[in-house]
Amino acid sequence: MTPAETPAPERGTARLALRLLLMAAILILAMLPVLNQLPVDSALHVSDFIVSIGGKWITYAVLALAIDLAWGYAGILSLGHGAFFALGGYAMGMHLMRLIGTRGVYGHPVLPDFMVFLGYKELPWYWLGFEYFPYAMLMAMVVPGLLALIIGFLAFRSRITGVYLSIITQAMTYALMLAFFRNDMGFGGNNGFTDFKELLGMPLQTANARAVLYYASLALLLVSLLLCWRIAASKLGRVLVAIRDAESRVRFLGYDVTQHKLFVFVLSAMIAGLAGALYVPQVGIINPGEFSPGNSIEAVIWVAVGGRGSLIGAILGAFSVNALKTWLTTVAPDLWLFALGGLFVAVTLFLPRGLIGLFSREKRA
Amino acid sequence: MSGGAGNPILYLDGVSVVFDGFKALNDLSLIVEAGELRAIIGPNGAGKTTMMDVITGKTRPTAGTVRFREHDLTRLDEAAIATLGIGRKFQKPTMFDALTAFENLELACKAPRGPLACLRWVLSPATRRRIEGVAEEIGLTSRLGDRAGVLSHGQRQWLEIGMLLMQDPELLLVDEPVAGMTDQETEHTADLLRRIAGERSVVVVEHDLEFVRALGCKVTVLCEGAMLSEGSIDHVQNDPRVIEVYLGR
Numbered sequence: 001m002t003p004a005e006t007p008a009p010e011r012g013t014a015r016l017a018l019r020l021l022l023m024a025a026i027l028i029l030a031m032l033p034v035l036n037q038l039p040v041d042s043a044l045h046v047s048d049f050i051v052s053i054g055g056k057w058i059t060y061a062v063l064a065l066a067i068d069l070a071w072g073y074a075g076i077l078s079l080g081h082g083a084f085f086a087l088g089g090y091a092m093g094m095h096l097m098r099l100i101g102t103r104g105v106y107g108h109p110v111l112p113d114f115m116v117f118l119g120y121k122e123l124p125w126y127w128l129g130f131e132y133f134p135y136a137m138l139m140a141m142v143v144p145g146l147l148a149l150i151i152g153f154l155a156f157r158s159r160i161t162g163v164y165l166s167i168i169t170q171a172m173t174y175a176l177m178l179a180f181f182r183n184d185m186g187f188g189g190n191n192g193f194t195d196f197k198e199l200l201g202m203p204l205q206t207a208n209a210r211a212v213l214y215y216a217s218l219a220l221l222l223v224s225l226l227l228c229w230r231i232a233a234s235k236l237g238r239v240l241v242a243i244r245d246a247e248s249r250v251r252f253l254g255y256d257v258t259q260h261k262l263f264v265f266v267l268s269a270m271i272a273g274l275a276g277a278l279y280v281p282q283v284g285i286i287n288p289g290e291f292s293p294g295n296s297i298e299a300v301i302w303v304a305v306g307g308r309g310s311l312i313g314a315i316l317g318a319f320s321v322n323a324l325k326t327w328l329t330t331v332a333p334d335l336w337l338f339a340l341g342g343l344f345v346a347v348t349l350f351l352p353r354g355l356i357g358l359f360s361r362e363k364r365a
Numbered sequence: 366m367s368g369g370a371g372n373p374i375l376y377l378d379g380v381s382v383v384f385d386g387f388k389a390l391n392d393l394s395l396i397v398e399a400g401e402l403r404a405i406i407g408p409n410g411a412g413k414t415t416m417m418d419v420i421t422g423k424t425r426p427t428a429g430t431v432r433f434r435e436h437d438l439t440r441l442d443e444a445a446i447a448t449l450g451i452g453r454k455f456q457k458p459t460m461f462d463a464l465t466a467f468e469n470l471e472l473a474c475k476a477p478r479g480p481l482a483c484l485r486w487v488l489s490p491a492t493r494r495r496i497e498g499v500a501e502e503i504g505l506t507s508r509l510g511d512r513a514g515v516l517s518h519g520q521r522q523w524l525e526i527g528m529l530l531m532q533d534p535e536l537l538l539v540d541e542p543v544a545g546m547t548d549q550e551t552e553h554t555a556d557l558l559r560r561i562a563g564e565r566s567v568v569v570v571e572h573d574l575e576f577v578r579a580l581g582c583k584v585t586v587l588c589e590g591a592m593l594s595e596g597s598i599d600h601v602q603n604d605p606r607v608i609e610v611y612l613g614r
């Protein structure tokens with residue numbers, strides 16, 4: 001093996017087995033909406049439920065990937081990535097609200113129902129432009145990216161790291177949750193946005209829309225994965241690992257650590273924002289609960305369970321923890337939080353490299 | 366003071382560093398000429414490492430002037446100082462354990478340091494040869510593919526010296542390079558540092574007086590944060606104040 005060929009966190013995995021598994025997984029994921037079209041009595045038929053939950057989990061996997069890029073590579077443990085996800089979701093939600101038009105309860109051509117109800121006379125300025133899909137998608141990246149830039153700049157420049165940074169990001173998502181709960185913010189208060197009708201001319205809640213959104217999410221996952229891989233395999237990836245393990249030493253080599261951390265943090269927030277934007281039309285609702293600090297922590301646990309520092313591991317973690325959650329919340333809903341906590345402790349103690357570690361023999365880099 | 370007519374590259378004047386009322390550096394002045402090789406000796410706790418911390422921006426002096434060429438180092442951060450051309454090897458070898466020896470050398474290699482430049486970075490054949498050349502110099506050719514974390518203490522010393530060479534700085538600050546090295550390696554290090562000096566300025570901190578003698582350069586003795594004596598190794602070894610400090614312990 002030539003040196004400098006593989007990024008440190010993924011070196012030593014039993015690559016072939018992993019590659020085959022990965023290809024099989026992608027193939028199965030890509031087939032789900034097709035199998036959904038089969039007649040219901042066919043043995044291979046996949047239910048609507050599976051397709052819609054699959055699409056949702058894929059957006060979670062993108063969020064996990066974003067977190068892993070920041071945490072697994074650069075060592076930035078953000079406990080506020082749920083906020084970036086939710087902001088992207090709100091950007092999409094605003095677009096979907098604008099598309100409802102006269103089909104709302106009040107039938108107002110411009111104002112969403114909640115604004116009519118609250119006595120708004122015209123759209124607040126920050127709602128302008130959201131009727132255009134490309135603009136809304138742009139905002140789903142720009143707003144989380146900008147927030148990450150500001151928080152990151154203040155924190156990284158002051159060399160706030162570790163648990164202090166985690167607390168700041170938790171505070172950020174909590175503050176946003178409280179803000180979005182307020183009716184006078186113009187984002188629908190605690191009800192948020194729902195009752196969406198269509199997107200890009202497709203009526204939602206149809207098999208067709210489900211499949212399109214599903215494939216859009218899968219495409220986002222693959223593109224984000226390729227981008228993260230590209231970063232991980234570059235010298236930038238090695239600088240990030242170096243920052244993660246010995247931040248101050250990197251400075252003495254002349255690297256501006258703040259710049260590098262900002263770069264990944266902002267990129268990571270933008271990826272999370274896009275994931276949130278695709279999540280919202282699939283679940284049909286966005287409300288301030290998405291900002292709750294617990295969501296961000298849960299997403300970090302996906303990554304820890306799957307394997308921090310492994311991009312595939314992060315995705316694996318998002319799927320497996322959510323599968324467990326879906327199953328457990330139907331059979332024993334009260335147990336979920338205990339199970340999540342227990343899982344985190346168990347993984348930390350017995351599988352420090354996460355599920356992905358099962359595929360590799362070498363000790364952790 | 367040293368003769369004034371030269372071409373000083375590093376200039377410390379009246380530098381003091383106070384930690385909780387304790388003076389780690391006490392009105393220290395030091396001038397290093399361009400191309401000079403300088404050895405710094407002194408008992409434990411004399412402030413040698415603290416002096417390097419001040420030059421590289423890790424520690425801000427409580428008082429005094431620190432200049433590198435025309436730049437005021439007290440106003441710059443570590444990365445900016447390193448970019449000016451000051452490289453450092455730490456007393457306790459510090460590198461990136463999760464990366465291979467090759468990757469450590471590659472990261473140190475003088476090149477644009479921004480995130481996008483690093484993303485676009487392509488290892489050119491010339492750079493690869495340079496890394497391999499340095500690896501040969503530091504005797505790590507066969508270990509290039511191994512993670513730095515598994516190297517022995519002596520190899521880590523060498524790897525960090527290699528990183529310093531890759532950085533290609535104008536001024537090298539080398540803190541206790543031969544701790545953990547065999548006699549032969551120590552000799553090799555002295556040889557290497559003598560070769561580097563001339564084109565570059567090198568400041569070496571070391572306790573090993575045999576090694577310092579092999580460097581054959583001007584020696585500065587630090588004690589309690591201030592300069593005690595300066596001159597050739599024979600001069601300082603015969604200086605009664607130096608003898609007192611070393612024997613009085």
Ligand SMILES: Nc1ncnc2c1ncn2[C@@H]1O[C@H](COP(=O)(O)OP(=O)(O)OP(=O)(O)O)[C@@H](O)[C@H]1O
Pocket residue numbers: 384389407408409410411412413414415416456
């Ligand atoms: N960050 C710090 N806070 C408090 N005291 C410090 C700090 N750094 C160094 N000191 C103290 O300053 C004094 C000088 O330390 P320094 O490491 O510069 O000595 P040195 O000459 O390099 O010694 P050695 O030969 O043991 O490496 C020591 O007494 C040390 O305890």
Ligand SMILES: [Mg+2]
Pocket residue numbers: 413414415456540
């Ligand atoms: Mg020291």
